[in-house]
Amino acid sequence: MPKDAPLRPLRLGVNIDHVATVRNARGGAVPDPVRAAKLAEEAGADGITAHLREDRRHISDKDIEALMDALTLPLNFEMAATDEMQAIALRHKPHAVCIVPERREERTTEGGLEVAREENKLAHFIAPLAEAGCRVSIFIAADQRQIDAANRIGASVIELHVGAYCDAVSENRSSEASEELARLTDMARYADSLGLEVHAGHGLTYESVAPIAALPEVVELNIGHFLIGEAIFLGLDPAIKEMRRLMDAARNSGVMS
Ligand code: PXP
Numbered sequence: 693m694p695k696d697a698p699l700r701p702l703r704l705g706v707n708i709d710h711v712a713t714v715r716n717a718r719g720g721a722v723p724d725p726v727r728a729a730k731l732a733e734e735a736g737a738d739g740i741t742a743h744l745r746e747d748r749r750h751i752s753d754k755d756i757e758a759l760m761d762a763l764t765l766p767l768n769f770e771m772a773a774t775d776e777m778q779a780i781a782l783r784h785k786p787h788a789v790c791i792v793p794e795r796r797e798e799r800t801t802e803g804g805l806e807v808a809r810e811e812n813k814l815a816h817f818i819a820p821l822a823e824a825g826c827r828v829s830i831f832i833a834a835d836q837r838q839i840d841a842a843n844r845i846g847a848s849v850i851e852l853h854v855g856a857y858c859d860a861v862s863e864n865r866s867s868e869a870s871e872e873l874a875r876l877t878d879m880a881r882y883a884d885s886l887g888l889e890v891h892a893g894h895g896l897t898y899e900s901v902a903p904i905a906a907l908p909e910v911v912e913l914n915i916g917h918f919l920i921g922e923a924i925f926l927g928l929d930p931a932i933k934e935m936r937r938l939m940d941a942a943r944n945s946g947v948m949s
Contacts, residue, residue, distance in 0.1 A: 710916060735936070790831055790914075891914065892904050903942070
């Protein structure tokens with residue numbers, strides 16, 4: 693990206709999975725993820741993200757249906773590369789699908805997808821989704837091998853897993869945080885040079901968001917757990933507005949830390 697290129701807008705996708713986590717702790721209907729999505733929209737989110745996991749531990753099939761009906765914002769549907777999820781995505785045709793690795797025993801999506809190892813399978817898997825008009829994104833580590841593979845299978849977007857960077861920030865491991873950030877910076881630039889759209893997500897907080905928001909190639913951040921946690925103290929609207937403010941300030945000033 694040339695030095696004097698105009699700033700690209702940075703979108704905020706709000707992940708509402710953990711509104712459903714709280715609801716499911718008791719069963720029943722509250723808190724309602726669709727209500728959270730509507731509030732997120734009013735607070736300035738550019739999109740809503742929801743992950744329908746194989747074990748349905750948070751978002752349910754009914755939630756996806758309700759979101760598709762109620763949302764005016766684009767829905768980014770996170771899913772594992774399984775036949776069941778592909779059929780659901782093809783039925784709803786959300787604006788975007790993000791393919792993530794999934795293991796039943798994990799608490800959250802712990803790493804990026806191993807695209808390089810499963811190139812053929814994934815190329816066949818994403819083709820019908822792209823043909824159906826969904827923007828296909830692949831959630832990967834900041835690793836050139838994975839970026840090359842994502843490019844070869846025909847993905848239009850990669851989402852960089854920033855979890856290791858965020859963990860290092862929150863645990864005050866500053867030299868690791870700098871190393872992770874340097875890797876993310878290089879790989880965002882590299883992916884952009886291949887013509888891939890670059891997103892980032894996982895574990896972002898008020899403390900860690902600025903350097904990622906300042907990466908000029910990154911055009912979307914997907915943030916969930918921290919925002920839903922902050923909403924307990926501040927309310928969802930101020931929690932999202934503060935994230936938006938920090939993102940915009942970093943983007944506009946190019947502040948890297
Ligand atoms: N992006 C992807 C691909 C994810 O899998 C997740 C977690 O579901 C997120 C972003 C959001 O991560 P967090 O909830 O830690 O903000």
